[in-house]
Amino acid sequence: MQQSRFGFSEVSKRTPESPISYFMQQAVENQDIISLAAGLVDTGSLPVQEISSALNDILGDPTKAREALQYGTTQGHLPLREKIAKHLASLDKSSTTFSPKDIVVTTGSQQLLYILSEVLIDEGDIVITEAPSYFVYQAVLAGRGAEVVSIPMDEEGMQIHALEERLKQIEAAGNLPRIKIIYTVDYYQNPSGRTLSLARRKELMALMNRWSNRLRAVIVEDAAYRELRFDGPDIPSLKSMDPENKFVVYAGTFSKPCSPGLKSGYALMPTELVRPILIIKANHDFGSSNLTQHTVDRLLENGDYQKHVLELQEVYGKKSRVMLEALESNFAAYPEVTWTKPTGGMFVWLKLPEHISTGLQSEFLKAAMSEGVLYVPGIFAYRGAGPLPDSEMRITYGDASVDRIREGIHRLKKAYLRVKDTKPAPARTASSPKPALV
Amino acid sequence: MQQSRFGFSEVSKRTPESPISYFMQQAVENQDIISLAAGLVDTGSLPVQEISSALNDILGDPTKAREALQYGTTQGHLPLREKIAKHLASLDKSSTTFSPKDIVVTTGSQQLLYILSEVLIDEGDIVITEAPSYFVYQAVLAGRGAEVVSIPMDEEGMQIHALEERLKQIEAAGNLPRIKIIYTVDYYQNPSGRTLSLARRKELMALMNRWSNRLRAVIVEDAAYRELRFDGPDIPSLKSMDPENKFVVYAGTFSKPCSPGLKSGYALMPTELVRPILIIKANHDFGSSNLTQHTVDRLLENGDYQKHVLELQEVYGKKSRVMLEALESNFAAYPEVTWTKPTGGMFVWLKLPEHISTGLQSEFLKAAMSEGVLYVPGIFAYRGAGPLPDSEMRITYGDASVDRIREGIHRLKKAYLRVKDTKPAPARTASSPKPALV
Known part of the structure; x- marks a missing residue:
């Protein structure tokens, strides 16, 4: 942009291009490539049929239509x-009631993440995230100039004891007031597929209570994939463990469990955040598409939404099993390759041996492209100063057919065999996706 | 917010609440009040019927639907x-062709204004705007911490010689590189109803060419009301006078000429702005509602959009005549009260004698509320250091019925009669809508 006639802002200069845009474009433009990258549903x-019927109900009634x-x-x-408030209470199967006054409807949950930030x-x-964490939110944080502190995960999600250690370090450095958000994708995480366990949820909320006199941060519970549960326990939300509505912004969406084309999401938040959020949202758009809001309202009212979610749980459960079986059969002979086993959502996190980079300039990505399969390089999910994990990847069974899932995993193995005996690459010290994507 | 557990950002602290949200709420909640304030269509x-039919076409075809x-x-x-590019060329009746690559679809044109900013x-x-200028954009600029330089208008719109004088002053102060945007609502302006004349358009583009070696600013041509022309000449866009696509971002919307519920807008911009805009937009929402985009696409394809615009020109033409006749018959005896006579769009700008404030704390607003009529105080349309005009108001015939327009203007007169002989109030020195709205 140096040659530009225009003077760009710091926000613009700081914001990296999202790798997802690039991979979605690739997937749309080249049908021969099997994309296990793009997060399409x-x-x-x-x-x-359900949406058509909802729209006919709305537009067939002159008053509702107008x-x-x-x-x-x-x-x-x-x-x-009002329906969202009831729906969330029913998901938690608790007696907790939520107030519609604390809910804001947004243009997908992504808009909530942006405006809250x-x-x-x-x-x-400072924003605290899981490592790995959701790519696009990392890009939002880069745009805001936030310092990202990432907390390691294991199979139970974010390690709360590690979080507390970091809080203590940050407090010792006098920076506790700078922590604004603790961000967790706590159901079937994008990108890793992992879920924050019930025990860890309790630990996290206990920590928040312990630190509440001096920590100003809000927890953002990004529950985008929550309703796509096909296995494992039905774990209550962090929001349901926040009875005074003090700590948690719950970000939900109708994109994943219903239709991304409606681009409708919502958030339930501490009351005092509502007005500041609305003031900024008024400047963004005065409110999200009213027609798509009415459509979702009708789907919740007539029960088609709830029925559809049950159907999707079947669909993604089946596709996840296909992918996990394909991984097992293709990589059983290579125990150095490991992957997560999600119980919901759309993502599997695959780790190659540490000496194999999966990044945009890597031999492995070239091999995968040449075999005709795409994934999202794991490095985009990490931020920080030290050497970043560079041998991981996100793969999804979201939109690919079962045949293409099987073939895609087979192609991944072929790509792996091409590079597995190459010598270690020099360590990466920071993720810099922008130049690589130009 | 001082008592908050959360630490709010500078953007949040700087951004005032939009007065429009407040007035829309009033209009929705109290049906007895005649709102000449809210910018509803x-x-x-x-x-x-047209939207219902378009949606049936889309959702009736399995491939298109998905x-x-x-x-x-x-x-x-x-x-x-592609259709927007052709549509814009047809509006300008010129041989100019526009490229779909330079167009971005947004969640209403408001989102474009926000992201570009x-x-x-x-x-x-520095951002240069007309005085008066669009309220909500003023709030966006406040949020960004921009310094607003406002240029007086007359019946031909922004005074270009005054603009050039200010450019010279800013250059003399060494601040020319800080000017980023020249913002004009150049058709039937919100709030004043005025249109930038053809002569002034030519002057403005000549100025841009003259200054192009040292001025980095982009013109934002906010053409939200353009297609609602019911009288006066069909004036080409500034965009059509920018053959090299160097100077003008044209912001359009389907809200005003079709349906706000679709919340679909677009912008045509210099090529080098597209990528920076998309990088930020990806972080906002990855793209606006796909379903409403397909709906507008279908309406443009089958010609229903174009037919509907012709119908709306009749509707608003009639309602504007009703309002102007009512103003004439109610205020003919009070020549100190003046108003603009729009040839399109939805707004009239009414001026009371200078000693009568129309602001949120004013006697006149109280009188108007008590008579049962609402307007938008003119002071929200001004920003700057000096005393700001405080005796003006925006009124709209957008959504009120012809009977309510007549009655609303009659109530305005009654409110005027209540306060017209009060003594002058002390001069206001700055607009500070936020505390007043709390």
Whole structure:
């Protein structure tokens, strides 16, 4: 941009291009490549009839139709917020009640992540994330100039004792007030597929209570994949463990469990965050598409949403089993290759031996492209100063057919065999996706 | 917010609450009050059948349906961008061709204004606007920490010689590189109803060419009301006078000429701005609702959009005549009260004598509320250091019925009669809407 006639802002200069845009583009443009990269949802099961029927109900009623096609409020359609409040309570199977006044409807949950970050983060503020963490949110944080502190995960999710150690270090350095957000994708995480266990949830909330006098941070519980549970226990939300509505912003979406084309999401948050969020959202768009809000409202009302989620649990359960079986049969002979076993959502996290880079310039990516399979390099999910893990990758069974999942994993193995005996590459010291994508 | 457990960002602290949110809420909640304030569109003419039919076409075709309900690209549905390019060329009746590659589809044109401002403006940068100017964009600029330089308008719109004088002053102070945006709502301006004349357009583009070696600013041509022309000449866009696509970002919307509930807008911009805009937009939402984009695409394809615009021109033409006649008959005896006479769009700008404040704390607003009529205080449309005009107001015939327009203007007169002989209030020195709205 140095040659530009225009002077770009610091936000613009700091924000890296999302690798996902690139991979989605690749997947759309080249049908021969099997994309296990793009986070598209399963196309075949999109609720065409249900949405069509909801829209006919709305547009067939002159009063409802005109309401849906007019401007709505910035906070979102009240009947929808009421239904979301009930829906969340039912997911938690608890007696907790949530207030529609604490809910904001957004243009997908991504918009909530963006606006909340605008509202809380100044340059140099600290955000705590899991390692690995969601790529696109990492890019948002880079744009805001946030310092990212990442906490290691294991099979139970974020390690809360490690989190507390970091809090102590940050406090000792006098920087505790700079911590603004603790971000967790706590169900079937994007990118790793892991879930924060019930025990860890309790530990995290106990920590928040212990630190509440001096820690100003809010927990962002990104529950985008929560409803796509096909196995394992039905774990209550962090939000349900926050009875005074003090600590947790719960970010939900209708993209994953219903349709991304509606681009409708929502968040349930501590009351005092609502107004600052709405002031910024009014400047973004005065409120998300009213027609798609009414559509989701109708789907929740007539029960088609709830039925569809059950169907999706079957669909993704089956596809995950296909992918895990294919990984088992292709990589059983190579125990140095490991992967996570999700019980919901759309993602598997695959680790190659440490000397094999999966990055954009890597031999392995070249081999994979040449075999005709795409993944998301794991390095995008890490940020920080030290050498970053560079031999991992996110793969998804979201949109690929079962045949293409099987073939895609087979191609991954062929790519692996091409490079597995290469010598170790020099260590990477920081992720810098931008130049590589230009 | 001082008592908050959370630490809010500078962006949050700087951003004032939009007065429009407040007035929309009032209008929605109290049906007895006649709102000439809220910028809603005419409800009765919303294209219910056309949108219903477009959605049935899309959702009745399994391939199209699944495409519309899946994720799309961040830049927007390519067939829609192609149609927008053609549509804009047809509006200008010129041989100019526009490229879909330079078009980004957004969540209403408001989102474009927001993202472009993020991409270009750092705290302390300068944005040049008309005086008065669009309220909500003023709030966006406050959030970015921009310094707003406002240029007086007359019946031909922004005074270009005054703009050039200010450029010279800013250059003399060494601040020319800080000017990032020249913002104009150049058709039937929100809030004043005025249009930038053809002569002034030519002057502005000549100025841009003259200054192009040293001025880095982009013109933002906010053409939200352009297609709602019911009288006066059909004036070409600034964009059409920018054959090398160097100077002008054209921001358009389907909210005003079609349906706000779709929340679909677009911008045509210099090529080098596209990528920075998309990088930020990817972090906001990865792309606006795909379903509403497909809906607009279908309406442009089958011609229903174009037919509907012709119908709306009739509707708003009639309502504007009703409002102007009501103003004439109610205020003919009070020549100290003046107003603009729009030839398109939805707004009239009314001026009371200078000693009568129309602000949120004013006697006049209290009188108007007590008579049962709402307007938007003019002071929200001004920013700057000196005493700001405080006796003006925006009124709209957008959504009110003709009977309510007549009654609303009559109530405005009654409010005026209540306060017209009060003594002058002390001069206001700055607009500070936020505390007043709390």
